[in-house]
Amino acid sequence: MAKHHVQTTINGDPIEFLCDTEETLLDVLRNQLNMTGTKEGCSTGDCGACSVTVDNRLVCSCLMLGVEANGKKIGTIEGLASGDKLHPLQQKFLEHAALQCGVCTPGFLVASKALLEKNSNPTETEVRYWLAGNLCRCTGYDKIVRAVMDAAHEIRSA
Amino acid sequence: MQDKAKSPMSSEFSVVGTRPVRPDGVDKVTGRARFGADLNLSGQLTGAVLRSPHVHARVLKIDVSQALALEGVKAVVTQKDFAPQVNSTTAFGEGTLNLMHMLTNVLAGDKVLFHGHPIAAVAATNAAVAKRALKLIKVDYEVLPHVIDVDEAMALGAPLLFPDMITEGVKPAPTTPSNIAKRIDIVLGDVEAGFKVADVIIERSFKTAPVHQGYIEPHACVATVSEDGQAELWVSTQGHWIVRMLCAKLLGWDINKIKVTAAEIGGGFGGKTVVYLEPLALLLSQKSRRPVKMVMSREDVIRATGPTSGSSMTVKIGATNDGRIVAGEALLKYQAGALPGSPVGPGCMCAFAPYDLPNVKVTGYDVVSNRPKVAAYRAPGAPISEYAVEAVVDELAATLKMDPIEFRLKNVAKQGTKAAYGPKFGPVGMAESLEAAKASAHWRTPLGKNQGRGVAAGFWFNIGGETTVSLVLNEDGTLGLTAGTPDIGGLRASLCMMASEELKVPLEKIRVQIGDTNQLGYNFLTGGSRSTFSSGMATVEAARDIKKEAVRRAAKLWELPEEAVEWDSGSGSVRPAGPNAGKHTPMTLVDIARIAGKTGGPIVGYSRLNAHGAAPSFACHIADVEVDPETGKASIVRYTAIQDAGRAIHPSYVEGQYQGGVAQGIGWALNEEYIYGTDGKLQNAGFLDYRIPVASDLPMLDTIIIEVPNPTHPYGVRGVGETCIIPPLAAISNAMSMATGVRFAELPMSPPKVLAALDKARAANTAKM
Numbered sequence: 001m002a003k004h005h006v007q008t009t010i011n012g013d014p015i016e017f018l019c020d021t022e023e024t025l026l027d028v029l030r031n032q033l034n035m036t037g038t039k040e041g042c043s044t045g046d047c048g049a050c051s052v053t054v055d056n057r058l059v060c061s062c063l064m065l066g067v068e069a070n071g072k073k074i075g076t077i078e079g080l081a082s083g084d085k086l087h088p089l090q091q092k093f094l095e096h097a098a099l100q101c102g103v104c105t106p107g108f109l110v111a112s113k114a115l116l117e118k119n120s121n122p123t124e125t126e127v128r129y130w131l132a133g134n135l136c137r138c139t140g141y142d143k144i145v146r147a148v149m150d151a152a153h154e155i156r157s158a
Numbered sequence: 159m160q161d162k163a164k165s166p167m168s169s170e171f172s173v174v175g176t177r178p179v180r181p182d183g184v185d186k187v188t189g190r191a192r193f194g195a196d197l198n199l200s201g202q203l204t205g206a207v208l209r210s211p212h213v214h215a216r217v218l219k220i221d222v223s224q225a226l227a228l229e230g231v232k233a234v235v236t237q238k239d240f241a242p243q244v245n246s247t248t249a250f251g252e253g254t255l256n257l258m259h260m261l262t263n264v265l266a267g268d269k270v271l272f273h274g275h276p277i278a279a280v281a282a283t284n285a286a287v288a289k290r291a292l293k294l295i296k297v298d299y300e301v302l303p304h305v306i307d308v309d310e311a312m313a314l315g316a317p318l319l320f321p322d323m324i325t326e327g328v329k330p331a332p333t334t335p336s337n338i339a340k341r342i343d344i345v346l347g348d349v350e351a352g353f354k355v356a357d358v359i360i361e362r363s364f365k366t367a368p369v370h371q372g373y374i375e376p377h378a379c380v381a382t383v384s385e386d387g388q389a390e391l392w393v394s395t396q397g398h399w400i401v402r403m404l405c406a407k408l409l410g411w412d413i414n415k416i417k418v419t420a421a422e423i424g425g426g427f428g429g430k431t432v433v434y435l436e437p438l439a440l441l442l443s444q445k446s447r448r449p450v451k452m453v454m455s456r457e458d459v460i461r462a463t464g465p466t467s468g469s470s471m472t473v474k475i476g477a478t479n480d481g482r483i484v485a486g487e488a489l490l491k492y493q494a495g496a497l498p499g500s501p502v503g504p505g506c507m508c509a510f511a512p513y514d515l516p517n518v519k520v521t522g523y524d525v526v527s528n529r530p531k532v533a534a535y536r537a538p539g540a541p542i543s544e545y546a547v548e549a550v551v552d553e554l555a556a557t558l559k560m561d562p563i564e565f566r567l568k569n570v571a572k573q574g575t576k577a578a579y580g581p582k583f584g585p586v587g588m589a590e591s592l593e594a595a596k597a598s599a600h601w602r603t604p605l606g607k608n609q610g611r612g613v614a615a616g617f618w619f620n621i622g623g624e625t626t627v628s629l630v631l632n633e634d635g636t637l638g639l640t641a642g643t644p645d646i647g648g649l650r651a652s653l654c655m656m657a658s659e660e661l662k663v664p665l666e667k668i669r670v671q672i673g674d675t676n677q678l679g680y681n682f683l684t685g686g687s688r689s690t691f692s693s694g695m696a697t698v699e700a701a702r703d704i705k706k707e708a709v710r711r712a713a714k715l716w717e718l719p720e721e722a723v724e725w726d727s728g729s730g731s732v733r734p735a736g737p738n739a740g741k742h743t744p745m746t747l748v749d750i751a752r753i754a755g756k757t758g759g760p761i762v763g764y765s766r767l768n769a770h771g772a773a774p775s776f777a778c779h780i781a782d783v784e785v786d787p788e789t790g791k792a793s794i795v796r797y798t799a800i801q802d803a804g805r806a807i808h809p810s811y812v813e814g815q816y817q818g819g820v821a822q823g824i825g826w827a828l829n830e831e832y833i834y835g836t837d838g839k840l841q842n843a844g845f846l847d848y849r850i851p852v853a854s855d856l857p858m859l860d861t862i863i864i865e866v867p868n869p870t871h872p873y874g875v876r877g878v879g880e881t882c883i884i885p886p887l888a889a890i891s892n893a894m895s896m897a898t899g900v901r902f903a904e905l906p907m908s909p910p911k912v913l914a915a916l917d918k919a920r921a922a923n924t925a926k927m
Contacts, residue, residue: 035189039193101423137371142817
């Protein structure tokens with residue numbers, strides 16, 4: 001079957017690609033567009049490593065087809081920093097040592113950004129439940145939760 | 159815990175003990191860092207693995223002709239394509255190595271031994287073609303009866319995985335084969351005599367389920383082999399020199415033919431210390447002359463890699479009324495999976511190691527059954543045996559009406575203690591950890607309803623091993639540091655800090671990388687909590703090498719004998735050693751770098767060593783648990799991990815190790831297990847059903863870093879990564895006992911099991927009334 005022609009926006013840039021029906025958005029990002037910042041940990045929507053935003057909604061890109069990106073605005077880890085300036089979440093993850101191996105980090109950052117856009121002053125419990133769809137095996141989440149709360153504080157104070 | 163961000167923990171140091179941002183950090187928060195599956199090469203094929211649909215079967219015939227004939231299929235391999243291997247077991251890192259077993263694990267030979275056992279591999283132009291090709295490989299099987307449980311596998315009449323397996327370590331050797339690969343005995347003193355003088359003896363049996371390392375990044379590699387046989391391998395691994403050696407041996411190639419580059423690694427925890435896909439990718443690439451990329455699915459990761467052993471154990475400990483343990487005995491039966499090599503050895507050695515005991519007897523069995531072959535998992539074997547011992551120690555303390563910390567302190571291992579497994583300990587931090595626990599605010603905080611508090615001790619050896627580091631002084635005085643142990647959790651930061659401390663060069667002037675196998679001498683892997691210890695030791699040596707060379711160069715320039723020039727460690731410069739040496743302006747490394755050309759050429763510090771003296775790390779953890787009496791669900795409400803780090807180079811990453819180990823231990827204690835059906839097939843091969851702790855399962859995880867410096871490391875470093883996974887199992891079990899009044903003896907303490915135990919206790923209480 002012929003491939004589908006998809007027109008989308010990724011991190012603000014207009015992007016076109018061709019994909020097979022069964023290709024996930026994650027496959028397209030990683031294998032066609034060479035945007036490998038978005039990670040694959042399970043391909044079943046259980047680990048959150050492939051988190052992206054679609055029209056500002058947090059989504060596991062392994063659970064969405066590439067064709068469904070047509071006409072949508074996609075946000076990935078590659079779009080978090082602006083120019084030389086890291087997003088406050090990125091900066092706080094570094095300062096708090098909120099990553100060890102770092103493979104879950106892009107997913108956590110994308111998910112955390114989506115949280116703070118909805119709720120600029122989350123409680124620890126709200127952070128923990130929002131991030132419950134993102135698995136980290138290295139940190140025990142302590143420093144991740146602290147980094148997110150600290151970033152929220154900084155964004156509110158800015 | 160950011161309070162110490164600016165000031166070092168010890169006044170001896172200016173950089174060590176601070177908390178700078180890691181040098182590889184920005185790449186990892188921007189998506190720029192390249193992990194195992196992030197590399198793509200031009201002309202690359204997709205590799206895929208055919209796995210056994212049976213739990214135990216004889217392989218009668220494999221016919222790959224139809225698969226090879228499919229358009230787009232470029233190569234197919236089976237075990238026959240590999241070099242023949244010898245069935246011989248040698249010591250290797252924290253475990254053992256048997257190349258014949260490793261080959262059998264990579265691809266099955268005349269038998270498949272577990273559901274998901276690889277049997278063939280293909281390389282094709284894309285994943286869809288590869289998948290079709292796998293279906294075209296015809297395998298004739300003769301299905302055999304299987305055995306999953308460790309006690310059943312040891313029973314007479316159990317289905318045998320290997321008809322010629324005679325138990326090692328038993329004299330005289332058994333005359334009949336069994337599933338018991340090996341027996342291990344450790345004896346100190348005379349336990350029978352010890353039990354005779356005991357006032358209280360407690361004996362309990364325990365079971366633990368196998369658990370997976372659970373790294374978030376599945377195994378992944380890209381191999382490319384040129385027409386002249388030169389191979390490059392990009393791989394997510396804990397040790398690329400190990401991958402090179404294993405692949406060379408399995409393929410029968412010279413080591414120099416394979417260059418291995420370690421990708422950024424998305425977690426390993428011991429599970430990425432062996433090979434699964436790598437030899438297949440190399441062979442497929444050699445056959446197709448195209449790059450081959452292989453990435454494992456999550457299901458295959460859980461079904462066919464790792465995990466660590468499940469176990470069945472009995473522990474018996476005797477103590478006198480004044481709280482002195484007089485004898486400890488343990489019987490440990492560990493599942494090895496389908497091929498021998500469980501971590502029962504270290505399990506036996508560690509079991510009683512936190513204590514100074516006169517009489518110890520430990521017997522271990524390494525038992526095969528139709529499960530995936532186990533791989534190392536963070537302090538391999540130790541969490542299992544120490545869980546059983548610490549649960550009995552806790553019950554003994556309660557029986558003697560002693561405080562559990564005081565009881566442990568009374569029997570604590572200290573400098574000079576002879577461990578049951580042989581050595582005498584040097585300076586160790588077990589007593590310091592227990593004292594810190596006792597003094598902590600956590601220990602004194604009142605508990606709420608349905609809550610209990612447990613403590614447990616933990617011990618792990620830590621290892622050293624072969625290490626090479628190079629440190630290049632660049633033309634402008636900046637430095638390039640190359641180490642060979644993959645950075646899984648902040649290693650680059652720690653190494654950079656040690657070089658900076660030694661040379662008084664700012665951190666941002668040192669660029670650190672993990673070199674490939676062609677760039678350095680041999681490096682053993684990142685494991686055994688050795689990377690900061692060993693590569694740190696080599697980094698300090700390489701930095702001292704630079705200092706010596708700087709002195710030589712200045713001496714040459716100043717036309718002085720070398721002994722008339724010295725390194726001033728205060729300013730980080732070379733200067734005349736005294737007034738007799740004449741007046742010369744001290745030279746910094748920037749000055750030295752500028753004159754390198756005319757004083758002898760490039761300046762490179764180098765260290766290659768076999769790091770000895772990795773000192774053990776001891777820990778004490780406190781867990782508060784709340785148990786819901788209606789559902790049996792246990793929640794961790796507070797947790798404190800106290801552990802001796804020797805010296806915390808970067809305290810945030812030391813805390814991170816403690817917290818990560820605790821989280822894995824909590825999963826092991828409460829949730830995680832391999833669940834098998836009677837058909838011998840794993841029922842929960844995915845992150846939905848194999849449930850590791852998520853953020854909402856855990857509280858903040860408090861840490862206390864104890865520093866009893868390791869005298870053999872220039873900065874006092876001990877390994878810290880492994881000990882921290884040991885105490886949670888028993889600390890939580892002991893807390894559950896306090897919360898519910900019921901002693902638990904099986905992991906995981908999942909809600910159905912806890913509820914059943916609570917219901918049973920409630921029924922017994924009602925019957926009494």
